[in-house]
Amino acid sequence: MKYVDEYRQSEYIQKIATDISKITTKTWRLMEVCGGQTHAIVRNRIDQLLPDKLELVHGPGCPVCVTPLEMVDRAIAIAAMPGVIFCSFGDMLRVPGTDSNLLEIKATGADIRIIYSPLQAVQIAEQNPTKEVIFFAVGFETTATANAMAAALAKKKELNNFSMLVSQFLVTPAIEAICSAPESLVQGFLAAGHVCSVTGYECYLPLTQKFRIPIVVTGFEPLDILEGILHCVTQLEQGTYHVANQYVRAVKKAGNWHAQTLLKRVFSVSNQYWRGIGQIPQSGLVFNDEYADLDAGTKFALTAVSTPEQGLCISGDIMLGQKKPYDCPHFGKKCRPEQPLGAPMVSSEGACSAYYRYSQQEKFSEHPMSVTDKD
Amino acid sequence: MNIQCPLPIKTEEIIKLGHGSGGEMTQRLLTNYIQPIFNNSWVAQADDSATLPWAADQLVFTTDSFVISPLFFPGGNIGELAVYGTVNDLAMAGAEPKFLSCSLILEEGLPLKTLKRVLLSMASAAKTTGVSLVTGDTKVVERGKGDGIYINTSGVGVLLSNQPTDARQIQTGDLILLSGDVGRHGISVMACREGLEFESSLTSDCAPLNGAVAKLLRAGVEIHCLRDLTRGGLATALVELAESSCRGFVLEESSIPLSETVRGACEILGLDPLYVANEGRFVAFVPERFSNLAISILRNTEVGASCEYIGRVDGEARPQVILRNNLGCECLLQRLPGEQLPRIC
Numbered sequence: 001m002k003y004v005d006e007y008r009q010s011e012y013i014q015k016i017a018t019d020i021s022k023i024t025t026k027t028w029r030l031m032e033v034c035g036g037q038t039h040a041i042v043r044n045r046i047d048q049l050l051p052d053k054l055e056l057v058h059g060p061g062c063p064v065c066v067t068p069l070e071m072v073d074r075a076i077a078i079a080a081m082p083g084v085i086f087c088s089f090g091d092m093l094r095v096p097g098t099d100s101n102l103l104e105i106k107a108t109g110a111d112i113r114i115i116y117s118p119l120q121a122v123q124i125a126e127q128n129p130t131k132e133v134i135f136f137a138v139g140f141e142t143t144a145t146a147n148a149m150a151a152a153l154a155k156k157k158e159l160n161n162f163s164m165l166v167s168q169f170l171v172t173p174a175i176e177a178i179c180s181a182p183e184s185l186v187q188g189f190l191a192a193g194h195v196c197s198v199t200g201y202e203c204y205l206p207l208t209q210k211f212r213i214p215i216v217v218t219g220f221e222p223l224d225i226l227e228g229i230l231h232c233v234t235q236l237e238q239g240t241y242h243v244a245n246q247y248v249r250a251v252k253k254a255g256n257w258h259a260q261t262l263l264k265r266v267f268s269v270s271n272q273y274w275r276g277i278g279q280i281p282q283s284g285l286v287f288n289d290e291y292a293d294l295d296a297g298t299k300f301a302l303t304a305v306s307t308p309e310q311g312l313c314i315s316g317d318i319m320l321g322q323k324k325p326y327d328c329p330h331f332g333k334k335c336r337p338e339q340p341l342g343a344p345m346v347s348s349e350g351a352c353s354a355y356y357r358y359s360q361q362e363k364f365s366e367h368p369m370s371v372t373d374k375d
Numbered sequence: 376m377n378i379q380c381p382l383p384i385k386t387e388e389i390i391k392l393g394h395g396s397g398g399e400m401t402q403r404l405l406t407n408y409i410q411p412i413f414n415n416s417w418v419a420q421a422d423d424s425a426t427l428p429w430a431a432d433q434l435v436f437t438t439d440s441f442v443i444s445p446l447f448f449p450g451g452n453i454g455e456l457a458v459y460g461t462v463n464d465l466a467m468a469g470a471e472p473k474f475l476s477c478s479l480i481l482e483e484g485l486p487l488k489t490l491k492r493v494l495l496s497m498a499s500a501a502k503t504t505g506v507s508l509v510t511g512d513t514k515v516v517e518r519g520k521g522d523g524i525y526i527n528t529s530g531v532g533v534l535l536s537n538q539p540t541d542a543r544q545i546q547t548g549d550l551i552l553l554s555g556d557v558g559r560h561g562i563s564v565m566a567c568r569e570g571l572e573f574e575s576s577l578t579s580d581c582a583p584l585n586g587a588v589a590k591l592l593r594a595g596v597e598i599h600c601l602r603d604l605t606r607g608g609l610a611t612a613l614v615e616l617a618e619s620s621c622r623g624f625v626l627e628e629s630s631i632p633l634s635e636t637v638r639g640a641c642e643i644l645g646l647d648p649l650y651v652a653n654e655g656r657f658v659a660f661v662p663e664r665f666s667n668l669a670i671s672i673l674r675n676t677e678v679g680a681s682c683e684y685i686g687r688v689d690g691e692a693r694p695q696v697i698l699r700n701n702l703g704c705e706c707l708l709q710r711l712p713g714e715q716l717p718r719i720c
Contacts, residue, residue: 001638010701045704090716091645103713114716116569116644222702338712348645348716358706 003249007221016226017049020233028236029055029185030229031178031321033171034192035062035349036220042354044222054233057185057321060174061192063139064091064347065315066274067167072097074302075136075165079110081300085128087121088136090114091347096340118143118150125154125162134296137164141198144168144285145259148266151287151294163296166286169272171195172203173283178320179211186321188232190218190225193247198263200255204243212241219247266291275343276316313342318351325355332356390485395515404513408487412494413477413501417509425509427474431533435470437461438529446493446523448567450559450578454496456654457526459583460605462504466585467601467657469540469592470532472504477511477528482521493524504583506530535592542619544599547690549660551624552669554587555580555681556632557609561651562640577636580678582655587676591659596669600660603653610649610708612658613696623692626708628700632681646715649698649708660688 032038038058041047047056060066076097079086086102093102093114106112111131115121118135125133137147147164154162171192178184191204196217204215214235218228228246235241245251263285272284287295312330317323325331325344335341337353344350348357393400410418417425441457458475465472477497481490501508508528538544559580566577584603591598600620604612609631617624633648641648655678661669666684673679689697696708 001635001642004642008701010703013702043706044700044702045706046702048704049702093716094713116571336712357709 004221007219007223009223013049013222013226016223016230020054020226020230021051023230023237024051024053024233025237027053027055028187028233029057029321030188030190030232031057031059031186032190032218032225032228033059033061033175034194034220035065035347035351036194037061037190037192037218037225038351039349039354040220040222041225042358045358046222046225049226050229054229056229057324058318058351059178059189059321060274060277060319061140061171061195062344062347062349062351063143063167063169064095065319065343065350066169066277067092067095067138067343068273068275069098070273071165071167072101074297076100076102076105077302078134078165078296078300079105079112081132083131085111085113085124085131085133086136087113087115087124087133089116089138091349092136092138094340094346095343096346118146119153122150122154122157122159122162125159126157129161131161133162134300135162135164136167138167140169140171140192140195141259141263142194144267145198145256145263148262151266151291152262154294155291163294163299164287165296166267168267168285169274170269170283170285172199172207173280174274174277175204175215176207177277177280177283179207179213181320183322184320186213188214188236189216190228190232191215193217193219193224193250196245196247196251196255198256198259200253201243201245201251202253202255208241208243214241215243217243217245217247217251219250274319276313276319278316313344315342315344315352318344325352328352388487390481390483390487390490390515392483392515392517394481395513401513408491408494409511409513412491412498413508414498415507415509417474417507418511423510425474427509427531433534435465435468435532435534436529437464437468438527439464440525440527442522442525443564444522445564445567446489448564448579449576450563451581451654452493452496453524453526454493455500455581457528458497458500458504458506458508459581459654461528461530462506463584463603463655463657465530465532466583466588467540467603468532468534469536469538469588469598469601470534471589472506472530472532472585474509475501475506475528475530477508477526479511479513480521480525480527481513481515482523483515483518485523490524493526500583504585535589538597540598540601542600542616545616545620545622545660545688546599546662547622547688549599549662549688550666550684551613551626551686551688552659552661552666552673553609553631553683553685554584554657554659554673554679555655556634556637557604557653557656558637558641558648558651559634560654561608562637562646562648564652565644566640571640573636573640575636577634577640580653580655582678584655584657584678587673587679588657590672590676591669594668594672596665596672597662598659598669599662601657603657605654606652607711608648608650608652609656609658610647610696611710614708614710616658616660617694617696620688621694623689623694624686624696625689625692626686626696626698628698630683630685632683650711650715658685
């Protein structure tokens with residue numbers, strides 16, 4: 001398959017892996033920011049190709065994982081209302097709320113539909129004028145752009161039965177928050193290629209200078225990830241720090257102007273709560289005044305829903321790169337994909353789910369990828 | 376005054392609750408549709424049971440229910456699925472399928488012409504696979520309480536070989552032969568249901584497997600185990616077999632046949648093709664000494680044209696399925712917790 005096979009060819013991959021091993025003289029801890037990268041690393045077992053001195057920790061770049069519990073409870077409350085069609089991407093459906101999840105509500109009669117594009121939700125609203133259609137708009141800058149398109153289209157069509165429950169996150173402030181944390185162990189970042197295709201990477205320039213840390217915009221195929229690691233380790237070994245772009249086939253320095261313009265037209269930046277991590281200033285996207293009538297949160301007067309986070313899941317530590325799924329006492333025991341304690345075990349891009357799915361059972365207790373083992 | 380309509384008002388003929396009443400309407404459904412279409416002496420007798428000729432000592436018996444939306448999809452329909460599904464279950468036990476029952480649960484309002492299309496497909500599928508649809512039942516549920524048609528078929532067959540073909544027979548060193556590319560059924564039904572379009576056309580792999588299995592067994596190929604790949608796909612079937620045989624399997628990812636369209640669709644939707652449903656694919660566990668014979672026979676069948684050896688039973692491994700990718704790295708295949716859900720980005 002074009003644009004895929006080239007980046008999965010064994011000979012190139014082995015060569016880059018060898019190059020990484022050759023130049024690595026010290027212990028380095030890198031974070032891949034995006035859940036898609038985590039999934040690719042674990043799915044392809046790229047960790048098996050890396051020298052022991054190099055450790056990958058998994059970042060907060062899975063929108064399903066960081067959507068606050070309260071937002072999931074709000075989604076469930078809206079979906080359970082009569083006369084409502086609730087549209088969502090597939091992987092939000094199993095995310096545990098306080099008492100239930102969307103799949104369970106669906107089984108008891110709620111009209112919940114899995115969609116593949118936010119525009120489908122607008123179409124459903126058009127086709128069902130007597131129903132209230134709500135789209136669960138979860139995502140980072142990449143998906144937020146498609147969400148903005150849906151909002152703009154609904155506005156243009158003057159649909160008054162369409163609204164969106166928005167849970168959107170910005171990646172750059174999250175990277176800054178991780179760097180700023182005094183206990184941070186991360187020494188270099190593989191930035192999320194898809195997000196950068198929208199935002200560009202100029203926004204990372206101040207971060208590299210402020211925190212003296214390399215940031216490499218990286219793609220999602222095995223070769224991309226290894227090249228990203230090579231860029232990053234090269235800088236670390238040389239004691240340099242700047243922004244590099246490995247994902248040149250998709251990312252330009254200034255990003256996608258049209259997408260950025262659309263995002264600004266529909267949304268404005270706000271403070272945002274990240275599940276497991278907490279409040280990060282200026283890290284969310286909410287409707288601006290012009291589009292405020294599309295906000296399902298206000299339309300359905302859900303102020304009564306307010307949920308504190310539950311205690312057992314250590315997703316915050318995992319997403320900040322301080323712990324690995326194997327470090328969690330509940331991993332694979334109390335917390336499994338069929339009965340998750342937290343979102344990282346649910347989403348296919350969540351670090352815990354990826355580890356559970358692709359790692360060998362017998363290695364759970366003595367896995368070489370564990371942070372605590374190394375420390 | 377006598378008012379006459381110059382043209383009769385044509386209402387589409389549909390299934391009504393009365394068709395399931397057991398009365399006159401049920402009778403008409405039987406005599407106008409089911410009996411002439413299934414067309415054999417047992418169904419013609421219209422008894423509640425069929426008395427069938429049977430020479431063998433042992434009988435293989437299976438049952439399966441079929442629910443699918445949409446009823447018609449690229450490469451097949453619910454009627455074909457209902458016949459092939461049960462025929463394939465018998466074939467996987469090493470049996471030659473003989474007789475099938477057919478129970479229909481119809482939704483009020485279903486157009487009779489739709490029912491007819493499905494029944495004709497069932498009859499044609501039965502003919503292709505050499506089975507007779509000999510007995511059955513029809514019930515009708517209120518509109519909105521069914522998905523058009525649900526079908527249950529049960530089937531019986533006779534063993535083709537004295538050698539059992541089940542997970543307990545799997546031995547260390549056996550090669551795992553996959554009959555063709557995976558994931559076509561799941562992706563084509565999903566595409567049809569959700570209105571997704573691909574550059575090249577994709578059809579379901581829905582097909583009968585009894586012919587190919589009979590050819591292998593009749594040629595004397597020793598087969599230790601057969602399993603058709605349905606819900607849960609290749610990965611789930613192999614995980615189940617590894618557990619029930621208490622043996623470990625090692626697969627080579629690069630040798631698993633996959634069409635470009637299925638691969639592309641799975642990449643976009645975030646699905647793993649190894650877990651996508653199939654309706655006309657199977658794996659056979661074959662001892663190495665029969666490997667050349669088995670693949671040369673299977674390659675010459677319609678359903679096995681793209682068959683490949685995808686791995687082997689490893690004596691050292693724990694009862695689990697390891698997938699070795701083209702980088703030489705290994706990962707564990709496990710059951711999914713539930714349905715595969717398309718991901719956000």
